[in-house]
Amino acid sequence: MKLLIRQGRLVDPVGGIGGVMDILVEDGRVAVIGSDIREHGAQVVDARGLVVCAGLVDMHVHLREPGFEYKETIATGALAAARGGFTSIACMPNTKPAADSPEQIEWIRQKAAQACGVHVWPIGAVTRGEKGQELTDFEALKAAGAVALSDDGMPVQNANLVRDALILAHRQELTILSHCEDADMVKNYAVNEGRISRQLRLPGRPAIAEEIMVARDAMLAEETGAAVHICHISTAKAVGLVRRYKRKGVQITCETCPQYFSLTEEEILAHGSLARVNPPLRTSADVEAIIEGLKDGTIDAIATDHAPHSAEEKARPLPEAPSGMVGLETALAVTLTYLYHTGEMGLSDILRKMTVNPACILRIPAKGRLSVGADADMVIFDPDEEWTVDPEQFASKGRNTPFAGQRLKGKVKYTIVGGKVVCGEGE
Numbered sequence: 001m002k003l004l005i006r007q008g009r010l011v012d013p014v015g016g017i018g019g020v021m022d023i024l025v026e027d028g029r030v031a032v033i034g035s036d037i038r039e040h041g042a043q044v045v046d047a048r049g050l051v052v053c054a055g056l057v058d059m060h061v062h063l064r065e066p067g068f069e070y071k072e073t074i075a076t077g078a079l080a081a082a083r084g085g086f087t088s089i090a091c092m093p094n095t096k097p098a099a100d101s102p103e104q105i106e107w108i109r110q111k112a113a114q115a116c117g118v119h120v121w122p123i124g125a126v127t128r129g130e131k132g133q134e135l136t137d138f139e140a141l142k143a144a145g146a147v148a149l150s151d152d153g154m155p156v157q158n159a160n161l162v163r164d165a166l167i168l169a170h171r172q173e174l175t176i177l178s179h180c181e182d183a184d185m186v187k188n189y190a191v192n193e194g195r196i197s198r199q200l201r202l203p204g205r206p207a208i209a210e211e212i213m214v215a216r217d218a219m220l221a222e223e224t225g226a227a228v229h230i231c232h233i234s235t236a237k238a239v240g241l242v243r244r245y246k247r248k249g250v251q252i253t254c255e256t257c258p259q260y261f262s263l264t265e266e267e268i269l270a271h272g273s274l275a276r277v278n279p280p281l282r283t284s285a286d287v288e289a290i291i292e293g294l295k296d297g298t299i300d301a302i303a304t305d306h307a308p309h310s311a312e313e314k315a316r317p318l319p320e321a322p323s324g325m326v327g328l329e330t331a332l333a334v335t336l337t338y339l340y341h342t343g344e345m346g347l348s349d350i351l352r353k354m355t356v357n358p359a360c361i362l363r364i365p366a367k368g369r370l371s372v373g374a375d376a377d378m379v380i381f382d383p384d385e386e387w388t389v390d391p392e393q394f395a396s397k398g399r400n401t402p403f404a405g406q407r408l409k410g411k412v413k414y415t416i417v418g419g420k421v422v423c424g425e426g427e
Helices: 074-083 102-113 138-144 159-171 195-200 207-224 236-247 258-262 267-275 284-295 331-340 347-352 356-361
Strands: 002-011 018-026 029-034 043-046 051-054 056-061 086-091 119-122 176-178 228-230 252-256 378-388 407-417 420-424
Touching: 002 347, 002 378, 043 420, 051 347, 056 074, 056 331, 056 356, 074 086, 074 102, 074 407, 074 420, 086 378, 086 407, 102 119, 102 138, 138 159, 159 176, 159 207, 195 267, 207 228, 207 236, 207 252, 236 252, 236 284, 252 284, 258 284, 258 331, 331 347, 331 378, 331 407
Parallel strands: 002 043, 002 051, 056 086, 086 119, 176 228, 228 252
Antiparallel strands: 002 018, 018 029, 051 378, 378 407, 407 420
């Protein structure tokens, strides 16, 4: 099967190729990039006025299956990813049972093969049952298809166990993705510790709880020589810590999420539990530091931390509702609205953090690139089209987003995986 994408504005952060181009796809790979390509019998996608780039890569999603299918399934999460322009997603292991064995990793891969075509990359648990007590078999998890390791949602508190994990993961060439919060400090508190928590008379999650753990993991990465990745970084001091250790040559990377550069703790007053996430939304000063970290390269990737919950769960009182918001179908538009259309970052720099960088951190270098010979995973979008977020139109089972009703700029038109249009305008 041949696919011809005509007259799109190609943005390639890796090769630096730009301008209006045609792209010919044959047998699932990019065959030709050039001008005025003619190919009889090819399916044609008219990309005039649109941006064409490598398919987005989300290195941090929660697909909930097995065990919590009422929140999301692999199939609905994959479709939501396609709607959002993501062609590769990596799913966290905090399912029921946890993805802590080769059998569970293989089960996820088999379920993903039946989904809408988006690549689903399983992340294995660091500890058995994500209980933070006994390490899993890293070698077996990798052999089964795990691309990284994490106990996200249940941060490992034992520093000695984390040290052992880093040493063993380094031998297997796996990166540990660390959720950095001190559990004793944050407990199950709902909001950032500060003015809003005091106004609501609620205990808060202090910024220092994140920063202490970032410092710990950065020091352990330096001491072991292993790679550590900090998930959903949210505070100014945490960004400063990562910046400092990067300058020392430590193998440390980090991600942030659209909510941490677009929203502040004030959203809790307007949206209640829909704005409850872990780590919590922070202050405007933290938002500014996150943007600066994205601009100077301290923050490597933009991930969604897509975390669907049922409407009934999110309707609970703020202290009792679960944390998390969905993000796969809004991430690109939120990012373009708050970073590109504000002039904070150029399109190529933004796309680097949503394509090739997360792919490299997960060590799946075949993804996140758009060049001759590469897999034909692409997204085509209009960076200027405005639309209103309507959660009832989401493909995800989750409707829990504080962006509901907001006008955003940037609309996905086509998502292509392996040369096949898996999501097109109107589909």
